[in-house]
Amino acid sequence: MNVFKKVFLFYYEGFRSMTLGKTLWMIILIKLFIMFAILKVFFFPNFLSSKGDTKEEKSEYIVNEMEKRTINN
Amino acid sequence: MEELVLWSRAQFALTAIYHWLFVPLTLGLGVIIGVMETIYYKTKNEEWKTITKFWMRLFGINFAIGVATGLILEFQFGTNWSNYSWFVGDIFGAPLAIEGILAFFMEATFIAIMFFGWNKVSKGFHLASTWLTVFGASISALWILIANAWMQFPTGMTFNPDTVRNEMTDFWAVALSPIAINKFFHTVTSCWVVGSAACIGVSAWFLIKKRHIDFAKKSIKIAVPVGLVGILLTIYTGDGSAFQVAQKQPMKLAAMEGLYEGQTQAPLVAFGILKPHQQAMQEKDNPSYLNISIPYALSLLGYRDVDAYVPGITDLLEGGYPTQDGTVSLSAKEKMESGKLAVQALADYKKAKKVGNEMESQKQLEILNANYSNFGYGFIKDESELVPNVAITFYAFRFMVIFGSFFILIFAIIAYFIFKKKPYENYKWFLWLCILCIPLAYMVSQSGWLVAEMGRQPWVIQDLMPTSAAISAISSSSVATTFIIFCVLFSVLLIAELSIMFKQIKKGF
Known part of the structure; x- marks a missing residue:
């Protein structure tokens, strides 16, 4: 049996024989779904991406923000 | 904000x-x-x-x-x-x-x-x-x-x-x-x-x-x-x-110890009850209602020297005390001015670069580099924010x-x-x-x-x-x-x- 098949069977049998692990995996998958498919997509966009496409535009935005925040002092 | x-x-x-x-x-x-x-x-x-x-x-x-x-x-x-x-x-x-x-x-x-x-x-x-x-x-x-x-x-x-x-x-x-x-x-x-x-x-x-x-x-x-x-x-x-x-x-240490006025041979507070912050700032030599201290311990633990000077919160804001490297500490206001210079120099540097003014950008870069260690102080509105x-x-x-x-x-x-x-x-x-x-x-x-x-x-x-x-x-x-x-x-x-x-x-x- 080649090594890849051995590794596959190791994990396959491991997952199949889980008892408590099945509940835990369910929690992990639900959690990851909430994190990546809901929170990341709808609530945590990359803010700077909306301010510019290139690195120059983003750095320009940051400098303007910094200047504004210190001028406002 | x-x-x-x-x-x-x-x-x-x-x-x-x-x-x-x-x-x-x-x-x-x-x-x-x-x-x-x-x-x-x-x-x-x-x-x-x-x-x-x-x-x-x-x-x-x-x-x-x-x-x-x-x-x-x-x-x-x-x-x-x-x-x-x-x-x-x-x-x-x-x-x-x-x-x-x-x-x-x-x-x-x-x-x-x-x-x-x-x-x-x-x-x-x-x-x-x-x-x-x-x-x-x-x-x-x-x-x-x-x-x-x-x-x-x-x-x-x-x-x-x-x-x-x-x-x-x-x-x-x-x-x-x-x-x-x-x-x-x-x-x-x-x-x-x-x-x-x-x-x-x-x-x-x-x-x-x-x-x-x-x-x-x-x-x-x-x-x-x-x-x-x-x-x-x-x-x-x-x-x-x-x-x-x-x-x-040092400001974190002063807060950890409720130390408002700096001192040499500073004790470590084993247990204490602090006065409200504003009152403690006024009564900086006696900032707590109750204070059980271990003599010399703060100087010893903080600087490995029982005679070391430990700056308090007010010293860190007012500056003027000798630091460990032998220099005199800047006040918060001086750092805030320096920080504002740094932030403004960065903005001016970018503007000069954009229009291709090399001489101006070089000048602003020097100002920025000279003040960069205080860059963050440029955003501080009031020195009380530093505590x-x-x-x-x-x-x-x-x-x-x-x-x-x-x-x-x-x-x-x-x-x-x-x-x-x-x-x-x-x-x-x-x-x-x-x-x-x-x-x-x-x-x-x-x-x-x-x-x-x-x-x-x-x-x-x-x-x-x-x-x-x-x-x-x-x-x-x-x-x-x-x-x-x-x-x-x-x-x-x-x-x-x-x-x-x-x-x-x-x-x-």
Whole structure:
């Protein structure tokens, strides 16, 4: 049996024989779904991406923000 | 803006505190499991295998519920703290990327062998996998703590005004900074204490219930030396951390001690009750209602010299005192002026560059470089912002030290019982005390982070960027909304973890 098949069977049998692990995996998958498919997509966009496409535009935005925040002092 | 800063900080704190409910148990219980399995490997006694597998199940539950919760912090960097993320991207990104890769490959590989590999791989290989899981988890923590330490003591970088980013110039200066090294050992060894407290507390419950008495006592026999070594190393590295704070973050030290007026031969406050901050600022030579101090100890611990001068909060704001390197400290106002010059010079540099005015850009660059060490002060509106919340920092520090030291007593008493073969399972009040030590250990651990993070306010990056400059220009209501979502999500996950954990504990070994 080649090594890849051995590794596959190791994990396959491991997952199949889980008892408590099945509940835990369910929690992990639900959690990851909430994190990546809901929170990341709808609530945590990359803010700077909306301010510019290139690195120059983003750095320009940051400098303007910094200047504004210190001028406002 | 103030509301936005508060919500952003609250959300980050909530997530970090929640994440930190899982990490200490993973790191601490991991070591205990490693020791237990090593005994099984050496003795081939099946009892130790049963014991190891029981604690491994609890380890697995904790790991599964906690895994990836730290990623939420990274989401927040990109959305709520985008100025900060841009400003430090190059430096902060490297340790976090290494952590991610290590965590995934090391932990994911070896943890599978830990749980699936019984009777499928050799005993030696299984044992090695268990230890490599523990080692991998600790190394993951190392990279996160390196990133955190850099924020407390930025080093090994230069600021690139063209990209407006700090760029790493010396990886080893970042990775091996004295703050990072102390922080790593202090944090990891304190996790051993949490893991030991959990193991002892759960075992104490079995003793109270008169179930699995032999297994419970065997577990305690392992947890006690791990906890004792852990707490002694935590105290030793804590001294190193406090020494570094004295050198690099004197305002944090002053807040930790409620020290408003500097003094030579400064005493360490063992216990005290502070006056309200404004009153203490007025009555700086007597800022507390009650003060039990250890003479000379603060000068000695902070500067390794009983005669050393320790600046207080008002000295740090007013400046004019001699520093350790022989220079005279600038006042907060002078630093704020210098910081404003630096920020303005950066903006003017960029404008000059844009129109191709090389002479002007060179001139502004020189101003920027000359004032860059005070860059963050340019965003400070009032010098009072430079003082962290003294009460929280002061009391959290005392809580950590007093109750942290209490664990020496607990572990030593149990060690005495074991050594003298006393039937401690008959002292119910003591067993209940052991159970109470579980939440206490978590509270001590969290209070350590409160000191580290509240004490460094207003800085996200010490002297270079305050929270008010680090946050994104987004609406505070959107941050408040996600804060509430996290409250609900974290509560549900925590209830799930605790219910599964309690169910497994009730099942027994």
